[in-house]
Amino acid sequence: MILNWKDIDTVLLDMDGTLLDRHFDDHFWLEHVPKRYAEKHKIPFKDAQVMLVNHFRSQENTLNWTDLDYWSAQLGLDIPLLKEEVDHLIAVHPFVIEFLLYLKQHRKAVYLVTNAHSKTLALKMRKTRIGSYFDAIVSAHDLGLPKEDAAFWPKLASRIRYTPERTMLGEDSETNLSSAAEYGIRYLIYVSRFSSTIPPIASRNFSSIHYFSQLIPQDGSTEINLAGIPLPHDPI
Secondary structure (H helix, E strand, C coil): CEEEHHHCCEEEECCECCCECCHHHHHHHHHHHHHHHHHHHCCCHHHHHHHHHHHHHCCCCCHHHHCHHHHHHHHCCCHHHHHHHCHHHCCECCCHHHHHHHHHHCCCEEEEEECCCHHHHHHHHHHHCCHHHCCEEEEHHHHCCCCCCCCHHHHHCCCCCCCHHHEEEEECCHHHHHHHHHHCCCEEEEECCCCCCCCCCCCCCCEEECCHHHHCCCCCCCEEEHHHCCCCCCCC
16 A cells, blocks of 8 residues: 555554554453452452453453443442552554654644543543643544444544545554545555464554554655555554
Protein backbone atom coordinates (compact mmCIF):
# COMPACT_ATOMS: atom_id res chain seq x y z
CA MET A 1 0.00 0.00 0.00
CA ILE A 2 1.11 3.52 -0.81
CA LEU A 3 0.22 5.94 1.99
CA ASN A 4 0.26 9.60 1.03
CA TRP A 5 -0.43 11.94 3.92
CA LYS A 6 -1.98 14.46 1.51
CA ASP A 7 -4.86 11.99 1.11
CA ILE A 8 -5.50 11.58 4.84
CA ASP A 9 -7.47 14.01 6.99
CA THR A 10 -8.24 11.87 10.04
CA VAL A 11 -6.21 9.37 12.06
CA LEU A 12 -7.92 6.94 14.43
CA LEU A 13 -5.65 5.17 16.90
CA ASP A 14 -6.29 2.28 19.25
CA MET A 15 -4.68 2.41 22.70
CA ASP A 16 -3.63 -0.94 24.21
CA GLY A 17 -1.07 -2.72 22.07
CA THR A 18 -1.10 0.09 19.52
CA LEU A 19 0.10 3.16 21.39
CA LEU A 20 0.77 1.48 24.73
CA ASP A 21 2.71 -1.68 25.47
CA ARG A 22 0.24 -4.56 25.92
CA HIS A 23 2.64 -6.20 28.35
CA PHE A 24 0.83 -4.36 31.15
CA ASP A 25 -2.58 -5.78 30.17
CA ASP A 26 -1.32 -9.31 29.55
CA HIS A 27 0.50 -9.37 32.87
CA PHE A 28 -2.46 -7.90 34.71
CA TRP A 29 -5.14 -10.28 33.44
CA LEU A 30 -3.05 -13.44 33.06
CA GLU A 31 -0.83 -13.13 36.13
CA HIS A 32 -1.84 -10.46 38.63
CA VAL A 33 -5.61 -11.01 38.78
CA PRO A 34 -5.27 -14.81 39.06
CA LYS A 35 -2.67 -14.30 41.81
CA ARG A 36 -4.98 -12.08 43.86
CA TYR A 37 -7.96 -14.36 43.19
CA ALA A 38 -5.98 -17.41 44.31
CA GLU A 39 -4.91 -15.61 47.49
CA LYS A 40 -8.48 -14.60 48.30
CA HIS A 41 -9.92 -18.09 47.77
CA LYS A 42 -6.87 -20.00 49.03
CA ILE A 43 -6.52 -22.09 45.89
CA PRO A 44 -3.46 -22.87 43.74
CA PHE A 45 -2.42 -20.09 41.36
CA LYS A 46 -2.52 -22.39 38.33
CA ASP A 47 -6.10 -23.44 39.11
CA ALA A 48 -7.15 -19.82 39.42
CA GLN A 49 -5.35 -18.90 36.23
CA VAL A 50 -6.99 -21.62 34.12
CA MET A 51 -10.44 -20.85 35.49
CA LEU A 52 -10.15 -17.09 35.02
CA VAL A 53 -8.64 -17.22 31.54
CA ASN A 54 -11.55 -19.37 30.40
CA HIS A 55 -13.96 -16.93 32.05
CA PHE A 56 -12.28 -13.97 30.36
CA ARG A 57 -12.37 -15.63 26.94
CA SER A 58 -16.10 -16.26 27.28
CA GLN A 59 -16.59 -12.48 27.03
CA GLU A 60 -14.17 -11.81 24.19
CA ASN A 61 -15.47 -9.46 21.46
CA THR A 62 -18.06 -8.00 23.85
CA LEU A 63 -17.98 -4.84 25.95
CA ASN A 64 -17.74 -7.01 29.08
CA TRP A 65 -14.22 -7.99 27.94
CA THR A 66 -12.92 -4.55 29.01
CA ASP A 67 -15.57 -3.55 31.59
CA LEU A 68 -13.78 -3.21 34.93
CA ASP A 69 -17.04 -2.92 36.86
CA TYR A 70 -18.29 -6.15 35.28
CA TRP A 71 -15.15 -8.04 36.30
CA SER A 72 -15.12 -6.54 39.78
CA ALA A 73 -18.64 -7.91 40.29
CA GLN A 74 -17.89 -11.25 38.66
CA LEU A 75 -14.69 -11.93 40.60
CA GLY A 76 -15.36 -10.17 43.87
CA LEU A 77 -12.16 -8.13 43.44
CA ASP A 78 -11.56 -4.39 43.15
CA ILE A 79 -10.18 -4.51 39.61
CA PRO A 80 -9.36 -0.77 39.29
CA LEU A 81 -7.44 -0.92 42.59
CA LEU A 82 -5.54 -4.01 41.45
CA LYS A 83 -4.52 -2.19 38.27
CA GLU A 84 -2.89 0.50 40.37
CA GLU A 85 -0.76 -2.18 42.08
CA VAL A 86 1.08 -2.85 38.80
CA ASP A 87 0.66 0.50 37.03
CA HIS A 88 4.45 0.85 36.83
CA LEU A 89 4.20 -1.49 33.82
CA ILE A 90 2.12 1.00 31.83
CA ALA A 91 4.36 2.29 29.04
CA VAL A 92 4.10 4.14 25.73
CA HIS A 93 5.59 2.30 22.76
CA PRO A 94 8.78 3.75 21.23
CA PHE A 95 8.26 6.54 18.65
CA VAL A 96 4.57 7.06 19.50
CA ILE A 97 5.10 10.62 20.74
CA GLU A 98 7.14 11.49 17.64
CA PHE A 99 4.31 10.20 15.44
CA LEU A 100 1.63 12.11 17.37
CA LEU A 101 3.71 15.28 17.04
CA TYR A 102 4.07 14.69 13.30
CA LEU A 103 0.28 14.39 12.96
CA LYS A 104 -0.30 17.59 14.89
CA GLN A 105 2.33 19.47 12.90
CA HIS A 106 0.55 18.44 9.70
CA ARG A 107 -2.88 19.36 11.08
CA LYS A 108 -4.47 15.94 11.01
CA ALA A 109 -7.52 15.27 13.16
CA VAL A 110 -6.34 12.65 15.67
CA TYR A 111 -8.67 10.54 17.78
CA LEU A 112 -8.02 7.85 20.36
CA VAL A 113 -10.66 5.18 19.73
CA THR A 114 -10.55 2.31 22.19
CA ASN A 115 -12.54 -0.52 23.72
CA ALA A 116 -11.02 0.39 27.09
CA HIS A 117 -13.30 1.14 30.03
CA SER A 118 -13.41 4.72 31.34
CA LYS A 119 -11.56 3.73 34.54
CA THR A 120 -8.76 2.15 32.51
CA LEU A 121 -8.59 5.24 30.32
CA ALA A 122 -8.33 7.53 33.35
CA LEU A 123 -5.47 5.51 34.82
CA LYS A 124 -3.51 5.24 31.57
CA MET A 125 -3.95 8.86 30.55
CA ARG A 126 -2.77 9.90 34.03
CA LYS A 127 0.30 7.66 33.82
CA THR A 128 1.29 8.38 30.22
CA ARG A 129 0.11 12.00 29.79
CA ILE A 130 -0.65 11.45 26.11
CA GLY A 131 -4.26 12.64 26.28
CA SER A 132 -3.42 16.16 25.12
CA TYR A 133 -2.30 14.88 21.71
CA PHE A 134 -5.86 13.91 20.72
CA ASP A 135 -8.74 15.99 19.45
CA ALA A 136 -11.04 13.64 21.36
CA ILE A 137 -11.00 10.27 23.11
CA VAL A 138 -13.85 7.86 22.41
CA SER A 139 -14.47 4.66 24.34
CA ALA A 140 -16.57 1.88 22.83
CA HIS A 141 -18.44 1.87 26.15
CA ASP A 142 -19.72 5.36 25.27
CA LEU A 143 -21.21 4.01 22.03
CA GLY A 144 -22.51 0.72 23.39
CA LEU A 145 -20.66 -1.40 20.84
CA PRO A 146 -17.16 -2.94 20.70
CA LYS A 147 -14.92 -2.16 17.74
CA GLU A 148 -15.19 -5.79 16.65
CA ASP A 149 -18.77 -5.00 15.58
CA ALA A 150 -18.93 -3.46 12.08
CA ALA A 151 -21.80 -1.25 13.33
CA PHE A 152 -19.33 0.50 15.64
CA TRP A 153 -17.73 2.55 12.85
CA PRO A 154 -20.87 4.25 11.49
CA LYS A 155 -21.93 4.90 15.08
CA LEU A 156 -18.52 6.49 15.70
CA ALA A 157 -19.25 8.81 12.76
CA SER A 158 -22.20 10.17 14.73
CA ARG A 159 -19.76 11.17 17.51
CA ILE A 160 -16.86 12.52 15.45
CA ARG A 161 -16.74 13.70 11.85
CA TYR A 162 -14.59 11.62 9.54
CA THR A 163 -14.60 10.51 5.92
CA PRO A 164 -13.75 6.77 5.72
CA GLU A 165 -11.85 7.02 2.43
CA ARG A 166 -9.64 9.79 3.88
CA THR A 167 -9.06 8.09 7.23
CA MET A 168 -6.24 5.97 8.63
CA LEU A 169 -6.77 3.47 11.45
CA GLY A 170 -3.89 2.06 13.51
CA GLU A 171 -4.71 -1.13 15.42
CA ASP A 172 -3.12 -4.23 16.91
CA SER A 173 -6.32 -6.22 16.27
CA GLU A 174 -6.91 -7.74 12.85
CA THR A 175 -10.54 -8.31 13.84
CA ASN A 176 -11.04 -4.59 14.44
CA LEU A 177 -9.25 -3.72 11.20
CA SER A 178 -11.57 -6.10 9.35
CA SER A 179 -14.69 -4.52 10.84
CA ALA A 180 -13.36 -1.07 9.89
CA ALA A 181 -12.67 -2.30 6.35
CA GLU A 182 -16.33 -3.33 6.07
CA TYR A 183 -17.30 0.27 6.78
CA GLY A 184 -14.89 1.53 4.15
CA ILE A 185 -12.00 2.97 6.14
CA ARG A 186 -9.28 3.05 3.51
CA TYR A 187 -5.91 3.13 5.26
CA LEU A 188 -5.61 0.22 7.68
CA ILE A 189 -2.37 -0.30 9.59
CA TYR A 190 -1.62 -3.32 11.74
CA VAL A 191 0.79 -2.78 14.65
CA SER A 192 2.65 -6.08 14.90
CA ARG A 193 4.85 -5.16 17.86
CA PHE A 194 1.96 -4.87 20.31
CA SER A 195 3.96 -6.13 23.29
CA SER A 196 7.59 -5.62 24.22
CA THR A 197 7.70 -9.24 25.43
CA ILE A 198 6.31 -11.00 22.33
CA PRO A 199 8.15 -11.23 18.96
CA PRO A 200 6.17 -9.34 16.29
CA ILE A 201 4.56 -11.18 13.40
CA ALA A 202 3.35 -9.21 10.37
CA SER A 203 -0.28 -9.54 9.30
CA ARG A 204 -1.08 -11.52 6.17
CA ASN A 205 -4.08 -9.27 5.50
CA PHE A 206 -3.02 -5.73 6.37
CA SER A 207 -0.01 -3.47 5.96
CA SER A 208 2.11 -3.98 9.08
CA ILE A 209 4.49 -1.83 11.08
CA HIS A 210 6.57 -2.43 14.18
CA TYR A 211 6.78 1.24 15.12
CA PHE A 212 4.92 4.38 14.10
CA SER A 213 8.22 5.96 13.06
CA GLN A 214 7.79 3.87 9.90
CA LEU A 215 4.86 6.12 8.94
CA ILE A 216 6.82 9.37 9.23
CA PRO A 217 8.12 10.35 5.75
CA GLN A 218 11.72 11.43 5.34
CA ASP A 219 13.28 14.32 3.37
CA GLY A 220 10.11 16.42 3.23
CA SER A 221 8.08 13.79 1.35
CA THR A 222 4.43 13.04 2.18
CA GLU A 223 4.45 9.54 0.75
CA ILE A 224 5.28 6.17 2.29
CA ASN A 225 5.52 2.89 0.37
CA LEU A 226 4.58 0.47 3.12
CA ALA A 227 5.70 -2.53 1.08
CA GLY A 228 9.19 -1.06 0.88
CA ILE A 229 9.76 -0.25 4.54
CA PRO A 230 12.52 -2.34 6.13
CA LEU A 231 11.64 -3.73 9.53
CA PRO A 232 13.54 -1.79 12.19
CA HIS A 233 15.62 -3.09 15.03
CA ASP A 234 14.43 -2.45 18.57
CA PRO A 235 15.73 0.86 19.94
CA ILE A 236 18.57 0.61 22.41
